[in-house]
Amino acid sequence: MESNYHVISTLVEDKPGVLQKVAGMFNRRGFNIDSITVGSSEVEGQSRMVISVHADEKGLEQVTKQLNKLVDVIKIKDITKTAVKRELCLVKVSVPNAKARAEIMQYSNIFRAHVLDVTDQTLMIELTGDKKKINAFISLVEGYGIKRIARTGLTAMSRGV
Amino acid sequence: MRGGEAIIESLKNMGVKTIFGYPGGQTIPFYDMLYDADMDHILVRHEQAAAHAADGYARASGRVGVCLATSGPGATNLVTGIGTAYMDSSPIVAITGQVPTHLIGNDAFQEADIIGITMPITKHSYQPKDPDLIPSMIKSSFEIASTGRPGPVLIDVPKEVQEGELTEFRDDLIQTPGYNPTVKGNIKQIKKARDLIKEAKKPMILAGAGVIIANACCELKKLAKTINAPVMTSLLGKGAFDETDDLALGMLGMHGRKVSNDYINESDLLIAIGIRFSDRTTGRLDSFVPDTKVIHIDIDPAEIGKNVDVDLPIVGDAKNVLKSLNKVLDGYNPSDDVNNWTDMIKAKKQELMPRVSYDDVPLKPQTVIKEIAEVLTPESILTTDVGQNQMWAAHFFDTQKPRKFISSGGLGTMGFGFPAAIGAKVACPDDPVVSINGDGGFLMVCQELATVREYDLPVIAVVLENRTLGMVYQWQSLLYNNRHSQTLLGNSPDFVKLAESFGVNAVRITKPGETKEALSSAMKDNEPVLLNVVIDSEEALPMLPPGAGINEMIGEYKLEKDVI
Numbered sequence: 001m002e003s004n005y006h007v008i009s010t011l012v013e014d015k016p017g018v019l020q021k022v023a024g025m026f027n028r029r030g031f032n033i034d035s036i037t038v039g040s041s042e043v044e045g046q047s048r049m050v051i052s053v054h055a056d057e058k059g060l061e062q063v064t065k066q067l068n069k070l071v072d073v074i075k076i077k078d079i080t081k082t083a084v085k086r087e088l089c090l091v092k093v094s095v096p097n098a099k100a101r102a103e104i105m106q107y108s109n110i111f112r113a114h115v116l117d118v119t120d121q122t123l124m125i126e127l128t129g130d131k132k133k134i135n136a137f138i139s140l141v142e143g144y145g146i147k148r149i150a151r152t153g154l155t156a157m158s159r160g161v
Numbered sequence: 162m163r164g165g166e167a168i169i170e171s172l173k174n175m176g177v178k179t180i181f182g183y184p185g186g187q188t189i190p191f192y193d194m195l196y197d198a199d200m201d202h203i204l205v206r207h208e209q210a211a212a213h214a215a216d217g218y219a220r221a222s223g224r225v226g227v228c229l230a231t232s233g234p235g236a237t238n239l240v241t242g243i244g245t246a247y248m249d250s251s252p253i254v255a256i257t258g259q260v261p262t263h264l265i266g267n268d269a270f271q272e273a274d275i276i277g278i279t280m281p282i283t284k285h286s287y288q289p290k291d292p293d294l295i296p297s298m299i300k301s302s303f304e305i306a307s308t309g310r311p312g313p314v315l316i317d318v319p320k321e322v323q324e325g326e327l328t329e330f331r332d333d334l335i336q337t338p339g340y341n342p343t344v345k346g347n348i349k350q351i352k353k354a355r356d357l358i359k360e361a362k363k364p365m366i367l368a369g370a371g372v373i374i375a376n377a378c379c380e381l382k383k384l385a386k387t388i389n390a391p392v393m394t395s396l397l398g399k400g401a402f403d404e405t406d407d408l409a410l411g412m413l414g415m416h417g418r419k420v421s422n423d424y425i426n427e428s429d430l431l432i433a434i435g436i437r438f439s440d441r442t443t444g445r446l447d448s449f450v451p452d453t454k455v456i457h458i459d460i461d462p463a464e465i466g467k468n469v470d471v472d473l474p475i476v477g478d479a480k481n482v483l484k485s486l487n488k489v490l491d492g493y494n495p496s497d498d499v500n501n502w503t504d505m506i507k508a509k510k511q512e513l514m515p516r517v518s519y520d521d522v523p524l525k526p527q528t529v530i531k532e533i534a535e536v537l538t539p540e541s542i543l544t545t546d547v548g549q550n551q552m553w554a555a556h557f558f559d560t561q562k563p564r565k566f567i568s569s570g571g572l573g574t575m576g577f578g579f580p581a582a583i584g585a586k587v588a589c590p591d592d593p594v595v596s597i598n599g600d601g602g603f604l605m606v607c608q609e610l611a612t613v614r615e616y617d618l619p620v621i622a623v624v625l626e627n628r629t630l631g632m633v634y635q636w637q638s639l640l641y642n643n644r645h646s647q648t649l650l651g652n653s654p655d656f657v658k659l660a661e662s663f664g665v666n667a668v669r670i671t672k673p674g675e676t677k678e679a680l681s682s683a684m685k686d687n688e689p690v691l692l693n694v695v696i697d698s699e700e701a702l703p704m705l706p707p708g709a710g711i712n713e714m715i716g717e718y719k720l721e722k723d724v725i
Contacts (some may be wrong), residue, residue, distance in 0.1 A: 012339070072285075074339040
C-alpha cells in the first residue's frame with residue numbers, strides 16, 4: 001500500500017447537501033479524492049462516508065481538520081492501518097468463443113466472483129475485494145476485451161471491537 | 162404565527178434590533194409581516210451593501226449582524242459580502258428568500274441555488290422546508306455564527322414557508338452534534354508555553370483578529386507587560402493592542418511597519434495569538450521566522466500548522482487561553498536578556514518610525530491620514546476600503562482600542578469600507594464613524610449615500626481622489642515596467658456634486674490643514690458628510706514585493722523634510 005494513501009471513515013448527518021459539502025471541501029482545498037462511498041450507518045439520521053484520499057502527512061492533517069469544521073460532520077477516523085477494505089466491481093467481458101468462456105468462468109471461481117448475466121457474446125461478473133484483488137482480476141480478463149466496468153469505490157471498517 | 166413572523170420573533174429573541182436588507186419578489190411575504198413589526202430595517206441601495214453593513218455592525222459590536230435579500234439576483238448580490246465576512250471570521254446571518262418549494266429545481270424566475278453557491282464561504286446554511294423549523298434554525302444559525310471561530314450562516318427561506326402557519330413556536334428542534342468548538346486551552350500545553358516563555362531571551366507577540374473577537378485585549382496587554390515582549394499585529398489585529406503603547410510595533414506584513422518586518426526573524430520565541438498567518442502577513446514562508454520557536458494559540462485547529470510550522474499549538478479561545486497563561490506566569494519576571502532585547506526593539510522602533518512632514522499640494526495621503534488621526538478620539542471607528550487607502554490608514558493610523566479599525570483583510574473587497582461604516586454607525590451610534598475610501602472603491606458603493614441620508618446616519622466618508630486604481634497602479638509601476646494598464650480612472654465624477662445630489666454635504670479638500678478642519682466640523686455637526694480629498698498618486702511604501710521574505714522590504718518612507 002502506498003504510504004500516502006489514506007482511508008478515512010466519517011460519520012455525518014444524513015441531510016441534503018452533506019456529500020456536496022464534503023466533496024466541495026476536498027476540491028477547494030486541492031485534495032484528490034480517490035473514492036467516496038456513502039450509506040446509512042448504525043445510527044438513525046446519520047450516514048457513514050468512507051473516503052479514500054491521497055495526501056502526505058501534513059495534507060492529511062489539514063483534510064481531517066477541515067472535515068471536522070463542517071457542522072454536519074460528527075466524527076472522523078483515519079482507519080488506513082486497521083481497516084478491512086472492500087470494493088464491489090461489476091465487469092462485462094467479451095466472450096469471443098467457448099474456450100474463452102470457460103477460462104473466464106474459471107478465473108471467476110478462483111476470485112470467488114459471481115456471474116450475474118450471460119449472453120452469447122458477454123459475461124457480467126460481480127467481484128468483491130480490496131482494490132488490489134479487483135485490479136488483478138481486471139488485468140486477467142482484459143485480454144478478452146472489457147466492455148464495461150462499474151466500481152463502487154472503497155468501503156471499509158476497523159477490525160476488532 | 163406565520164413563517165415570516167417567526168423569523169422576526171426569533172431575531173428579536175436573539176437580541177436583534179436592526180436588520181439590513183432589500184426586498185424582492187420572494188420576500189414580499191416577509192416584508193409584509195415586517196410592516197407591522199417592532200424591528201428596524203435599513204433599506205440599503207444594493208444587497209452587497211446589506212451584507213457589508215451587517216458585517217460592519219458585527220465587527221463594531223461583537224454581536225451578530227443580519228442582512229436580508231430576495232432570491233436569485235438579490236441572493237447572489239450578497240455573495241461578495243458573505244465571502245468577505247467568511248474570510249475575516251465575522252458573525253453574520255444572511256437570510257434570503259427562495260422560490261416556493263415546488264418550483265425549486267425548475268429554473269423558476271429569480272431562482273438561484275444560493276446554498277450551493279455560498280457553500281465554500283459560509284460556516285453553515287439552512288433551508289427550512291417547514292415553517293415550524295424556522296425558530297430552531299435561526300437560533301442555531303446565531304449560535305454557529307457567533308461561537309468558535311465566527312463566520313457567516315445563510316438561511317434560505319422558500320416563499321411559501323414564509324407564509325405557512327407554524328403549529329408551535331419551538332426553537333429546540335435542531336441539534337448539531339458535530340459542532341463542538343474547543344474553547345478551553347489544554348493546561349499542559351499552556352504550562353509548556355510558560356516554560357518556553359521562561360527560556361526565551363528575545364520574545365515577540367503577534368496578535369490577530371482572534372484577540373479582538375475573543376475580547377481578550379486586556380489579557381493580551383497583561384501578558385505583554387508581564388513578559389515585556391514587543392507586540393505586532395496583523396491588519397485585522399489592529400486594535401488588539403494599543404498602538405500608542407511603548408511595546409506596540411504596529412502591523413506586520415506586506416505593508417507592515419518596518420520595525421516589525423525587520424526584527425521578527427531575530428526573535429527566539431514568537432507567541433502568535435488568534436491569527437492565521439496569511440501570506441500578506443508572513444511574506445515567503447520559508448524565510449518567515451526560520452530560527453524562531455512558535456507558539457500558536459487559535460480557536461480553529463485547522464489554522465495551526467496550515468501555513469507556519471508550530472512548535473507548540475494551543476487550541477482554544479484567546480481570552481480563555483491567555484487568562485490561564487497569565488495565571489501560570491504569575492510571579493514571572495523577565496530576565497535582563499529579555500529586557501535588553503525589548504529596549505533594543507523600542508529604540509529601533511523610534512528610529513524606524515514612519516515620519517510624515519509634508520506640506521505639499523497635491524496633498525500627500527500620509528498627511529491626510531495624520532490629520533484624521535489628530536482629530537479622531539480613541540473611541541472613533543475607522544473603516545477602510547481596500548487598496549492604498551487601506552494601507553495608508555493601517556500604516557499611519559495608530560489604533561488604540563479593539564473594534565475601532567474595520568477593514569476587509571482576507572477577501573480584500575473593494576467597496577467594503579463605506580457600507581461597513583453604515584453598519585458600524587448603527588451598532589455604535591455614539592461613536593464617530595469615519596470611512597476612508599479611494600475614488601475607485603467608493604464609486605462601487607456610492608449609491609449608499611442615499612442610505613446615510615435617508616436614515617440620518619452621520620457617517621463621514623473620506624474619498625481620497627487620485628484618479629487611479631492606486632494599489633494596482635503601484636504594482637504596475639514597481640513590478641510591471643510602469644505599464645499602467647487600465648488603472649487610470651480618467652474622468653471621475655465631481656464627488657462633491659455627487660454627494661450633494663443625494664442631499665449629503667460635501668467638502669473638497671486640496672490643502673494641508675483642511676482635512677483636520679473639515680473633519681472636526683463634520684464631527685460636531687453630527688451629519689453625514691463626504692470629504693473629497695484630492696491627493697497625489699503616492700506609493701504605499703515601504704512594501705514587501707510578492708514572493709519576498711518578511712525582512713526584504715523595498716522602499717523607504719518618503720520624506721520631503723526630515724522632522725528629526
